[in-house]
Amino acid sequence: MNDAVLELSRVSVEFSTERGPLKVLEDVDLSIRRGEFVSLIGHSGCGKSTVLNCIAGLVSATKGGVILEGREVTEPGPERSVVFQNHSLLPWLSVYDNVALAVNQVFRRTKSKQERAEWIEHNLELVQMTHASHLRPREISGGMAQRVGIARALAMQPKILLMDEPFGALDALTRAHLQDSLMEIHSNLNNTVIMVTHDVDEAVLLSDRIVMMSNGPAANIGQVLDVELPEERDRISLASDDNYNHCRHEVLQFLYEKQRKIETLGASASDQKPEDESLQEVSNY
Amino acid sequence: MAAIVSFIRPLGGLLPPRSSRFARLFQAVALPLAGLGVFLLLWSFAAGRIDTSLGQFPDPSMVWEQAVNLYDEHRASREKEAGFYARQEQRNAARLKVDPDYEPRIRPYTGPPTFLDQIVTSLLTVLSGFLVATLLAVPWGIAIGLSKTLHQAFNPLIQLFKPVSPLAWLPLVTMVVSAVYVSDDPTVPKSFLNSMITVTLCCLWPTVINTAMGVSSVNPDLVNVSRVLRLSTLDHVTKIVLPSAVPVIFTGLRISLGIAWMVLIAAEMLAQNPGLGKFVWDEFQNGSSNSLSRIMVAVIAIGLIGLGLDRIMLTLQRFVSWEKEQER
Numbered sequence: 001m002n003d004a005v006l007e008l009s010r011v012s013v014e015f016s017t018e019r020g021p022l023k024v025l026e027d028v029d030l031s032i033r034r035g036e037f038v039s040l041i042g043h044s045g046c047g048k049s050t051v052l053n054c055i056a057g058l059v060s061a062t063k064g065g066v067i068l069e070g071r072e073v074t075e076p077g078p079e080r081s082v083v084f085q086n087h088s089l090l091p092w093l094s095v096y097d098n099v100a101l102a103v104n105q106v107f108r109r110t111k112s113k114q115e116r117a118e119w120i121e122h123n124l125e126l127v128q129m130t131h132a133s134h135l136r137p138r139e140i141s142g143g144m145a146q147r148v149g150i151a152r153a154l155a156m157q158p159k160i161l162l163m164d165e166p167f168g169a170l171d172a173l174t175r176a177h178l179q180d181s182l183m184e185i186h187s188n189l190n191n192t193v194i195m196v197t198h199d200v201d202e203a204v205l206l207s208d209r210i211v212m213m214s215n216g217p218a219a220n221i222g223q224v225l226d227v228e229l230p231e232e233r234d235r236i237s238l239a240s241d242d243n244y245n246h247c248r249h250e251v252l253q254f255l256y257e258k259q260r261k262i263e264t265l266g267a268s269a270s271d272q273k274p275e276d277e278s279l280q281e282v283s284n285y
Numbered sequence: 286m287a288a289i290v291s292f293i294r295p296l297g298g299l300l301p302p303r304s305s306r307f308a309r310l311f312q313a314v315a316l317p318l319a320g321l322g323v324f325l326l327l328w329s330f331a332a333g334r335i336d337t338s339l340g341q342f343p344d345p346s347m348v349w350e351q352a353v354n355l356y357d358e359h360r361a362s363r364e365k366e367a368g369f370y371a372r373q374e375q376r377n378a379a380r381l382k383v384d385p386d387y388e389p390r391i392r393p394y395t396g397p398p399t400f401l402d403q404i405v406t407s408l409l410t411v412l413s414g415f416l417v418a419t420l421l422a423v424p425w426g427i428a429i430g431l432s433k434t435l436h437q438a439f440n441p442l443i444q445l446f447k448p449v450s451p452l453a454w455l456p457l458v459t460m461v462v463s464a465v466y467v468s469d470d471p472t473v474p475k476s477f478l479n480s481m482i483t484v485t486l487c488c489l490w491p492t493v494i495n496t497a498m499g500v501s502s503v504n505p506d507l508v509n510v511s512r513v514l515r516l517s518t519l520d521h522v523t524k525i526v527l528p529s530a531v532p533v534i535f536t537g538l539r540i541s542l543g544i545a546w547m548v549l550i551a552a553e554m555l556a557q558n559p560g561l562g563k564f565v566w567d568e569f570q571n572g573s574s575n576s577l578s579r580i581m582v583a584v585i586a587i588g589l590i591g592l593g594l595d596r597i598m599l600t601l602q603r604f605v606s607w608e609k610e611q612e613r
């Protein structure tokens with residue numbers, strides 16, 4: 001584990017709520033290698049976003065800590081850029097200006113004006129959004145907005161790219177399309193990526209490793225699965241790949257046998273939705 | 286006739302989605318005109334039946350007559366003023382010829398303000414009161430919106446002062462202004478300050494409240510974007526907080542300007558400060574047979590100006606706001 005870029009060491013997170021303290025994470029240990037693509041999967045509410053926000057520095061650990069290249073993370077920063085679930089573009093800025101805001105902030109001292117403009121264009125090209133650079137977020141589709149969100153995060157040249165259910169709000173076709181784009185970008189740039197997802201296929205398709213979380217409260221890492229598939233992956237040929245199906249099976253088994261979520265009476269509709277979706281996909285096979 | 290009926294009937298309900306431009310125009314122009322027509326009819330009908338101590342309640346034609354009269358009076362007054370200055374200049378020129386050392390002096394014209402003069406005074410007062418209120422309220426609202434501590438400190442005060450009527454403020458303002466504002470050659474008259482400060486005090490609150498609300502309810506994801514980018518506090522406020530609060534702030538400003546205009550008329554009436562309110566009060570006190578018609582002219586003018594101010598704010602709001610859907 002000496003080439004680890006990022007290390008989570010005994011991270012515990014406790015939120016204070018009206019009904020007293022709520023322990024969400026307990027002793028999470030994880031180490032991520034450079035260039036690795038890691039997925040975090042687990043039932044709704046188990047604390048996936050909390051892990052990600054801890055790494056981003058948006059939430060601070062109650063105990064333990066996050067160490068990036070030997071230094072402890074204490075606050076958010078552009079070297080750990082985040083792609084949020086609902087794109088989070090500034091609605092009053094054009095696509096171009098949204099990326100420009102990030103680039104001009106991060107590279108205001110290190111790049112000339114000309115270089116920054118080129119860098120903005122380059123990142124928009126990377127996600128194939130140059131044709132819409134003058135449009136506002138509300139004028140483009142959800143999938144396109146998510147692409148811009150990815151471009152903005154990539155443009156910060158992060159050491160680690162954090163994504164919280166980046167494709168969760170998209171329809172299946174758009175999602176597949178964006179997954180392909182993401183795979184291509186990752187194989188070209190080889191960045192370190194941590195992605196939260198509740199989609200088993202997505203996790204297996206994209207990741208080098210899948211980190212499965214146990215149910216909360218006081219959630220932990222239940223199991224880590226190495227995905228031994230070639231770098232170049234094609235979703236159609238994978239469907240009949242033994243290794244691929246083995247990985248899917250492992251994850252499904254973890255989620256639906258070992259960590260079967262006991263539905264409480266108070267469970268809200270939104271809590272159930274991700275599960276239902278995944279279950280549908282199970283029945284497809 | 287049959288043609289008209291068949292034309293109107295389909296417009297009774299909602300217009301079909303692919304209605305012609307002509308039909309849309311009809312809906313936009315003709316229907317409001319019809320509403321106005323009905324109103325005028327009812328007004329004429331009722332007016333003939335109301336007798337006051339100042340004679341019959343004015344019907345639309347009498348009001349129109351007085352509107353024309355008021356305009357003519359204004360023209361006459363302006364001509365008189367021009368003549369007054371012209372005569373002075375002639376006299377000065379004549380004296381200069383005789384005595385080259387003479388320093389010409391022009392005495393200002395001091396005729397009574399006309400109806401249009403009163404409108405201008407009222408507009409100037411309301412706009413300066415509103416401007417001062419905006420300059421105070423927006424920064425204050427931002428501060429309260431950004432800091433929970435400040436919010437808790439000031440919120441009770443805001444809630445306390447918000448419902449206070451202008452008529453309650455006015456005596457206090459008048460006394461304070463005459464005590465504090467003492468100068469031999471006042472650049473702005475005291476009465477102007479009284480009205481303006483009263484307007485400011487009353488129209489401050491909606492803007493403060495809306496600004497604070499807009500600032501404190503910025504989408505948390507956008508706040509996170511700002512944190513990840515490590516924007517400075519200034520950049521955070523100017524690039525994230527203010528733009529996202531602009532639509533809400535402008536809604537507050539629109540309410541404020543509406544209140545400012547209502548408050549001003551009341552304040553002018555009560556305090557006898559120059560402006561439309563004083564015009565109404567003077568006419569009421571005069572009690573001539575034309576008074577009621579002239580007051581009606583003022584009422585309509587007040588309404589039209591209020592409407593105009595609101596439209597201007599709406600246009601401004603559309604111009605600066607990123608939220609394209611605005612209530613009308």
Ligand SMILES: Nc1ncnc2c1ncn2[C@@H]1O[C@H](COP(=O)(O)OP(=O)(O)OP(=O)(O)O)[C@@H](O)[C@H]1O
Nearest residue numbers: 015016017022024043044045046047048049050051
């Ligand atoms: N700021 C907070 N204050 C209090 N409780 C919180 C806070 N943030 C999260 N929680 C709680 O912590 C738990 C884990 O939340 P988290 O958002 O990390 O779950 P998640 O795994 O991302 O779920 P989902 O799949 O629905 O996004 C939840 O029970 C949530 O209610």
Ligand SMILES: [Mg+2]
Nearest residue numbers: 048049050164
């Ligand atoms: Mg989450």
